[in-house]
Amino acid sequence: MSVVIAVDGPAASGKGTLARRLARHYGFAHLDTGRLYRGVAWRVIQTGTDPQQEAACAAQAGALDAHTLDSPDLRTEAVGRMASQISAFPAVRQALLDYQHRFMAHPPGGARGAVLDGRDIGTVIAPGARAKLFVTASVEERARRRHKELLDQGSGAIYAAVLQDLRDRDARDSSRAAAPLVQAADAFLLDTTSMDADAAFAAALAFVTSRLGPAPADPARR
């Protein structure tokens, strides 16, 4: 079994950036599991599937092609909202389980380990992960970051609407019965409200190093 680092947290907490940097530092493969749910949401929207129908949404999850998940179309707020809705279905989550387990067991590129980020990595997908981080920040700070990200992308987002959307998504992700967003008992809590990306990475790395030891010295593996 490869070495697994689990990174969980709410929307716009900075967990994606952190997971990517940890993966680069250790020479591990990285999987943003949110993209799997966004990919299913995109298919549900495009095919006109009824988002209330669990079996129909699970069929879309089963037909997902993981090679198509890099599209910027998946990053829109509408797709994120739909992802949050359909990810509450246990059958959708089940359909995406195999892919995540295979990624962990055999990280692409022959990497020695994998960093997975999402909502349920430390609790459901990889309960035995060597290091678990729960990354969070105040909802106002997360809304500020997401708003800036949207403005940078050229979309005319309104801060109050972004804030409300995050509040709704937090409530949905935390209150669902299937794999809710919750900190694993053995996860390190990283509150990035008053940290920039470098400070968050330094704090995360200090914790991960305490669990995994330092990254290999070979620069090719970093």
Ligand code: CDP
């Ligand atoms: O990037 P952002 O944090 O906005 O969201 P994301 O990580 O792309 O995930 C989109 C939605 O997928 C979330 O609101 C969750 O409801 C769902 N998701 C999940 O249920 N489980 C995961 N492991 C990852 C995402």
